[in-house]
Amino acid sequence: MAKQLKQGKGWRLGWNPLAVEFQGLVGGEAWAIELTGAEFSDFCRLFQQLATTINQMAAELMAEEAIACEASSDLIWMEVSGYPQQYSLSFILLTGRRGEGHWPAAIVPELLQATQTIQVF
Secondary structure (H helix, E strand, C coil), rough: CCCCCEEEEEEEEEEEECCCCCCCEEEEEEEEEEECHHHHHHHHHHHHHHHHHHHHHHHHHHCCCCCCEEEEEEEEEEEEECCCCCEEEEECCCCCCEEEEEEEECCHHHHHHHHHHHHCC
């Protein structure tokens, strides 16, 4: 499988299965960080899990009510915050070199779609 780089206004997502140490890449408008294959896999999985959770919570919230949901693995902590139809995403790496990132709500839908279509394995 060849390496891939997906990007849009304010986000980047990359996967290179042949890289020795860091196969994944996540980035924002003015930052990027490489992730190990396991970190990248957890990033994509937890992001999807959080998106599903916040969408399921929509029926329980009043229209003006915001919410924050978080999920983590041994490698990464992630949070979505805002309204079910518009929320931001943040993450913190929990091992090794450490790092963190954030995307505003306007960028999250495109980034979520990209995580669903990038070939991780």
